[in-house]
Amino acid sequence: ISIDKKKSVIQERKKRKRDQQEASIIEAAKKVFFSKGYLKATIDEIALEAEISKPTIYQFFKTKDDLFFSLMLPVIEDIGKQMEKVEKKILAGKYTAGDLLVRDLFRAFYHSYELSPDTFRIVQLFQQTGLVSQLQPEVKSALNERGRYNFALGRSIIRQCIQMGLIKEVNEYELSDLIWGLTVGVIQLEDIKSDEKQGNKF
DSSP states (O other): OOHHHHHHHHHHHHHHHHHHHHHHHHHHHHHHHHHHOTTTTHHHHHHHHHHHHHHHHHHOOOHHHHHHEEEEEHHHHHHHHHHHHHHHHTTOOOOHHHHHHHHHHHHHHHHHHHHHHHHHHHHHHHHTTTTGSSSSSHHHHHHHHHHHHHHHHHHHHHHHHHHHSSOOOOOOHHHHHHHHHHHHHHHHHHHHHBBTTTBOOO
């Protein structure tokens, strides 16, 4: 085996190890944040849950805020990506009725739950308890910016469909909030109703 090949194998092994460590940290963080809450959770507890050292966590995440941001970001970004798909369908003239559009908007929001149910629950719990204000300003600003983009896109989609005659004249702010609120509420309700014996009723 050539020297270059050996180096490539070693680098790939190191990368695989780092990826595994990062995944372990994130999974441990989900458990600790959900069981302890954001304010009471500590990096020490996350390190213990992940079975790695505290300094190792700091190689990936500088602060607890950064770690939490890494959990929330995929959920928020996925909502935006799913709504962008809906917008593309609108522009391509794929919708013939408003109910199909509303269905796809629900699905766009629900997809983020399917992506990672545990993370989705943590994000919602975090928002409902008003803990966003406890984050570092730059992290809070980044999350707010992405959230604003998603809501602005949702309102734009509804506005376009009103202009196209797919849905009746409504307040796009109210309808956008209603769809998001119903999605979150139904998910939470079904989580409450589900149990281990009967499985998730959703």
